[in-house]
Amino acid sequence: MIKLTDIRKAYHQGQHNELWALNGIDLTIEANKVTVLSGPSGSGKSTLLTIVGCMARPTSGRVQLGERDISGLPERFLTDIRRKTFGFVFQQFNLISGLSARDNVMLPAYPLGGDWRELHARADALLDTLKLGQRRDARVEWLSGGEQQRVAIARALINDPQVLIADEPTANLDTALSREFMEILENLKGQGKTIILTSHDPLLVESSVVDRVVHLRDGHLVEAEQ
Amino acid sequence: MKTWIAKQKALIDFTLSSLARRKLKNLGLLLVYTIIVFLLASVMLYTHALRHEAAQVLKSSPEVIVQRLVAGRHDLIPPGYLEKLGRIRGVQSKEGRLWGYFYDNVVSANYTLMAPSSASHDFGQVADGKIVIGAAVARERGLAPGNLISFRSYTGKLFIFTVAAVLPHEAELVSADLLLLSETDFRSFFDIPAGYYNDIALSVANPQEVRNIAGKISETLPDARIILREEVLRTYESIFNWREGIVLVLLSGSILAFAIFAWEKASGLSAEEKREIGILKAIGWETGDVLKMKFWEGALVSLAAFLLGYVAAYLHVFHFSAALFEPVLKGWSVLYPRFELVPVVDGFQIATLFFFTVFPYTVATIVPIWRAAITDPDAVMRG
Numbered sequence: 001m002i003k004l005t006d007i008r009k010a011y012h013q014g015q016h017n018e019l020w021a022l023n024g025i026d027l028t029i030e031a032n033k034v035t036v037l038s039g040p041s042g043s044g045k046s047t048l049l050t051i052v053g054c055m056a057r058p059t060s061g062r063v064q065l066g067e068r069d070i071s072g073l074p075e076r077f078l079t080d081i082r083r084k085t086f087g088f089v090f091q092q093f094n095l096i097s098g099l100s101a102r103d104n105v106m107l108p109a110y111p112l113g114g115d116w117r118e119l120h121a122r123a124d125a126l127l128d129t130l131k132l133g134q135r136r137d138a139r140v141e142w143l144s145g146g147e148q149q150r151v152a153i154a155r156a157l158i159n160d161p162q163v164l165i166a167d168e169p170t171a172n173l174d175t176a177l178s179r180e181f182m183e184i185l186e187n188l189k190g191q192g193k194t195i196i197l198t199s200h201d202p203l204l205v206e207s208s209v210v211d212r213v214v215h216l217r218d219g220h221l222v223e224a225e226q
Numbered sequence: 227m228k229t230w231i232a233k234q235k236a237l238i239d240f241t242l243s244s245l246a247r248r249k250l251k252n253l254g255l256l257l258v259y260t261i262i263v264f265l266l267a268s269v270m271l272y273t274h275a276l277r278h279e280a281a282q283v284l285k286s287s288p289e290v291i292v293q294r295l296v297a298g299r300h301d302l303i304p305p306g307y308l309e310k311l312g313r314i315r316g317v318q319s320k321e322g323r324l325w326g327y328f329y330d331n332v333v334s335a336n337y338t339l340m341a342p343s344s345a346s347h348d349f350g351q352v353a354d355g356k357i358v359i360g361a362a363v364a365r366e367r368g369l370a371p372g373n374l375i376s377f378r379s380y381t382g383k384l385f386i387f388t389v390a391a392v393l394p395h396e397a398e399l400v401s402a403d404l405l406l407l408s409e410t411d412f413r414s415f416f417d418i419p420a421g422y423y424n425d426i427a428l429s430v431a432n433p434q435e436v437r438n439i440a441g442k443i444s445e446t447l448p449d450a451r452i453i454l455r456e457e458v459l460r461t462y463e464s465i466f467n468w469r470e471g472i473v474l475v476l477l478s479g480s481i482l483a484f485a486i487f488a489w490e491k492a493s494g495l496s497a498e499e500k501r502e503i504g505i506l507k508a509i510g511w512e513t514g515d516v517l518k519m520k521f522w523e524g525a526l527v528s529l530a531a532f533l534l535g536y537v538a539a540y541l542h543v544f545h546f547s548a549a550l551f552e553p554v555l556k557g558w559s560v561l562y563p564r565f566e567l568v569p570v571v572d573g574f575q576i577a578t579l580f581f582f583t584v585f586p587y588t589v590a591t592i593v594p595i596w597r598a599a600i601t602d603p604d605a606v607m608r609g
Contacts, residue, residue, distance in 0.1 A: 082603075098247035107511075109236075111511050
């Protein structure tokens with residue numbers, strides 16, 4: 001469970017271009033569910049996602065991961081929590097070109113220093129699960145958009161995180177690939193993962209796999225629907 | 227510890243694949259850096275080996291040499307001087323030496339002629355009418371043992387000698403232009419009367435006493451110039467230092483240009499690299515991990531360059547006789563000695579070179595990365 005209490009986030013605070021992206025968000029995200037943060041561009045959903053995922057700290061407010069308050073932790077501890085608890089899938093996938101699909105998948109595990117062979121096996125197994133086994137040695141820039149996203153998902157899952165975070169995951173996919181993505185979500189949910197997404201794609205927002213949609217506008221929570 | 231090793235292994239592995247992705251840039255850098263190390267190491271190895279060689283040669287040279295000066299110029303030692311020196315306490319042995327220079331019109335080269343005492347070389351006394359020649363002389367004049375060679379002396383008289391032997395190649399550094407004659411032949415060739423010598427070599431019972439003995443000699447023979455072995459060593463040292471300096475000054479322009487190029491290439495961070503650092507931070511790498519990875523990148527390139535450059539310099543100096551710097555470092559002569567230096571490697575020198583090449587390069591790669599690596603991990607999300 002992730003609990004957010006009165007979360008505010010300002011960019012360029014104290015400067016002429018100060019911008020409050022979040023204005024007092026109170027939200028509890030349940031474990032083992034698929035939650036979508038929805039809203040128009042600039043509503044603050046991506047900012048909220050970065051705070052939930054320990055990528056950024058709120059300007060004020062508290063973030064609780066389980067029973068632990070993590071909002072005041074220094075970068076080092078936040079990074080540790082981030083890589084053990086969260087897996088990220090970015091809108092542009094953010095894969096490192098020139099590297100193979102498998103190398104990209106293994107990247108988040110490098111700083112943990114685990115067993116080399118075991119890591120390879122884990123990466124291969126993930127790629128097999130996501131039907132990318134044949135493409136594991138291909139450089140990521142040679143892959144199609146759907147394949148790239150699956151590599152990004154495999155990368156997000158390599159450290160076996162409890163929570164998967166995806167920012168506008170279907171924004172760059174056609175309908176068929178978006179449906180494929182939702183099947184993957186279904187699977188992950190079945191494995192007991194907590195999934196938090198941002199999206200304003202009706203295909204995803206209205207999908208049966210989604211348990212809860214949280215609407216945002218101008219940094220405020222508009223409503224939460226089940 | 228195991229985790230730490232596994233982590234470094236993983237980082238190195240990623241670094242290697244990173245380097246492979248920017249093959250052209252990194253190979254260019256490696257090449258430039260290897261050339262810098264090669265040039266610097268060549269100069270260092272060569273001058274160090276020459277110094278070492280000179281010191282080895284001078285080790286067996288006499289501790290004190292006495293010359294006679296007339297009007298400030300070197301003149302022959304007249305009869306009686308040897309006996310006077312023999313009476314000075316502390317002088318263990320004394321020997322009058324005969325040596326001189328001769329210009330050979332045929333090959334436009336200067337030879338050094340000596341009448342050795344039997345103890346001073348491996349060939350024993352040279353018989354009258356015979357001559358032992360240095361390897362460079364043999365090469366230039368196309369001579370072999372048994373051949374005849376003639377010289378017209380400064381008195382205009384023609385002398386014909388039979389080549390008895392050629393001095394060994396290993397001694398070429400000091401004997402390239404040497405001709406050894408019997409004392410009788412030497413005296414008649416240069417028209418030096420019996421009892422006269424060019425200088426006197428002394429050996430001293432107690433090396434600590436060399437300076438005192440030198441003082442006593444100048445009291446006994448006020449017209450003598452006293453040359454101590456330690457002074458000769460010091461002179462050699464400064465000659466080689468000077469030559470090393472000259473080469474380094476000549477090279478400094480190009481080395482600096484190379485260094486600036488390498489620094490610029492290493493420290494410049496492309497938009498692609500910045501993006502990658504952002505991604506790594508976003509997927510859970512700490513600033514420290516990114517820095518470690520880049521440290522390995524700089525270290526691997528500069529270590530490889532250091533090893534390649536140093537090995538190439540070693541081969542250049544000790545197997546190819548430092549062909550690039552030979553004319554400056556070896557000195558100028560018609561009769562160039564051909565020799566292979568005995569490999570001498572100085573640990574301190576390696577450490578100095580290592581510090582001035584690997585260290586700045588590694589810093590040059592890390593500093594800009596550090597600036598990029600402290601960006602917030604959410605920058606990727608926002609970008």
